[in-house]
Amino acid sequence: MSNLIVHGGTPLRGRVTPSANKNAVLPVLCATLLTRAPLRLVGVPDITDVRKILEIFRTLGSEVRWDHASATLELHHQATHFDAATHRLPEEMRSSIMLVPPLLARFGVARLEDNVKGCTLGVREIDPHVEVFRSFGGQVERAEGSLLVRRVGMLTPVHHWLDYASVTTTENFVLCAVAAQGTSTLTNAASEPHVQEFCRFMQMLGAQIEGVGTSRLTVHGGGDLGGGEFRFAEDFHEITTFLALGAITGGDVVVKNSAPENFPLIDRTFAKFGVRVEHRDGWSRAFVDGPLTVQTPFTPNVLTKVEAAPWPYFPVDLLPIFIALGVRAQGNAMFWNKVYDGALGWTGELSKFGAHVYQSDPHRIVTFGGGPLAPAVVESPYIIRVAIALFMVAASIPGRSEIRNATPIRRAHPHFVENLRSLGARVEWTAEE
Ligand SMILES: CC(=O)N[C@H]1[C@@H](OP(=O)(O)OP(=O)(O)OC[C@H]2O[C@@H](n3ccc(=O)[nH]c3=O)[C@H](O)[C@@H]2O)O[C@H](CO)[C@@H](O)[C@@H]1O
Numbered sequence: 001m002s003n004l005i006v007h008g009g010t011p012l013r014g015r016v017t018p019s020a021n022k023n024a025v026l027p028v029l030c031a032t033l034l035t036r037a038p039l040r041l042v043g044v045p046d047i048t049d050v051r052k053i054l055e056i057f058r059t060l061g062s063e064v065r066w067d068h069a070s071a072t073l074e075l076h077h078q079a080t081h082f083d084a085a086t087h088r089l090p091e092e093m094r095s096s097i098m099l100v101p102p103l104l105a106r107f108g109v110a111r112l113e114d115n116v117k118g119c120t121l122g123v124r125e126i127d128p129h130v131e132v133f134r135s136f137g138g139q140v141e142r143a144e145g146s147l148l149v150r151r152v153g154m155l156t157p158v159h160h161w162l163d164y165a166s167v168t169t170t171e172n173f174v175l176c177a178v179a180a181q182g183t184s185t186l187t188n189a190a191s192e193p194h195v196q197e198f199c200r201f202m203q204m205l206g207a208q209i210e211g212v213g214t215s216r217l218t219v220h221g222g223g224d225l226g227g228g229e230f231r232f233a234e235d236f237h238e239i240t241t242f243l244a245l246g247a248i249t250g251g252d253v254v255v256k257n258s259a260p261e262n263f264p265l266i267d268r269t270f271a272k273f274g275v276r277v278e279h280r281d282g283w284s285r286a287f288v289d290g291p292l293t294v295q296t297p298f299t300p301n302v303l304t305k306v307e308a309a310p311w312p313y314f315p316v317d318l319l320p321i322f323i324a325l326g327v328r329a330q331g332n333a334m335f336w337n338k339v340y341d342g343a344l345g346w347t348g349e350l351s352k353f354g355a356h357v358y359q360s361d362p363h364r365i366v367t368f369g370g371g372p373l374a375p376a377v378v379e380s381p382y383i384i385r386v387a388i389a390l391f392m393v394a395a396s397i398p399g400r401s402e403i404r405n406a407t408p409i410r411r412a413h414p415h416f417v418e419n420l421r422s423l424g425a426r427v428e429w430t431a432e433e
């Protein structure tokens, strides 16, 4: 694990071009294994999760050519082989679970390690995935430290209704449905921008998917899949992160953003902390007039709140970023994580900066912001966006702070420190421990 050292208090200023969304790139990479045609992916970020998947592809015998300078990845899965006894799917990342359908389709068997839990956000179930594999005809059994999934015959189409709008289960459903002969439907499907981007990639391969961006997907499966070129969009998480970093340091950061249509609710949430966001000509910019201040609701005696839930609600992965703003902004705000039951325990760490945060239950915290803060050494859990949130607070406080175990940032944000330095930040990684 590496730590981030920051000498905070410098307003960040300048322009940034964000990278692609890890949660779009990873399902797309998994899906590539469904086709034997050559593929070219443009805008592939150099992040650890991507490296882990490409390593698996190499061991399967796929051709993998990644030009880092142009972020272009050429893939050709042709003469591949898979051995469930020896091949290990990557651990400590959620996306490994989306290698199961293409492995099933191609080799008839997949083995998934137990530790595919990703960020430590509380319980991260695999049951919804198992239900999907079984409904398409897969056989699922426990093996030591892993799960074995087999296909006997072809996958059969299904009509499935999810307990909740799960992102990776929706993507797994689409992967299975594209491989199954016939029409499948999914009700209560997730519709996050990255789910939509993944579906657009599948459509480029030739998959027939209707209802993209809605909670009901129809997939006409069994057709031949081709290849082609796909270009990733900018990551809305990273766009939001840089805008928030500009705001919390009292600077002026302009971020490339070709999909402002995803931002109305994110913009309104910024406004709750006194930050105005403007989108113009493919770029977004955050303005702060004076100190950050929590907006007072019209309704008497209620707290300003940020409610995170499956899209089109406010995205749960952005909640820590706004908690950082809440700690800095004058006034009180409630943050409500409706998705995860263990994603807020880290907020106690904020007290090391002198911040006042009260956790009312596993899903809700209240920030009492605007008080004096001091630099500190803090410990990040294995949660990408929390390492960033702790960094944000540190970057806003004059003096030297240290974010210990900040390495999860490398799972999603390539060149994070380099980008920050280009905006004027004084920040560096310590050597890997
Ligand atoms: C690789 C990837 O794409 N990871 C993302 C994906 O994970 P992932 O697809 O694992 O997350 P899910 O959407 O399945 O939700 C995760 C967990 O939240 C709980 N849950 C979720 C929704 C709900 O309405 N009720 C409920 O109880 C369940 O315990 C579930 O296991 O989506 C999450 C939710 O946007 C994001 O945090 C992760 O970054």
Ligand SMILES: C=C(OP(=O)(O)O)C(=O)O
Pocket (backbone or CB within 6 Å): 022, 023, 093, 094, 095, 117, 118, 119, 120, 317, 384, 385, 412
């Ligand atoms: C929680 C995240 O990723 P994962 O689902 O892979 O843990 C994330 O991207 O913030």
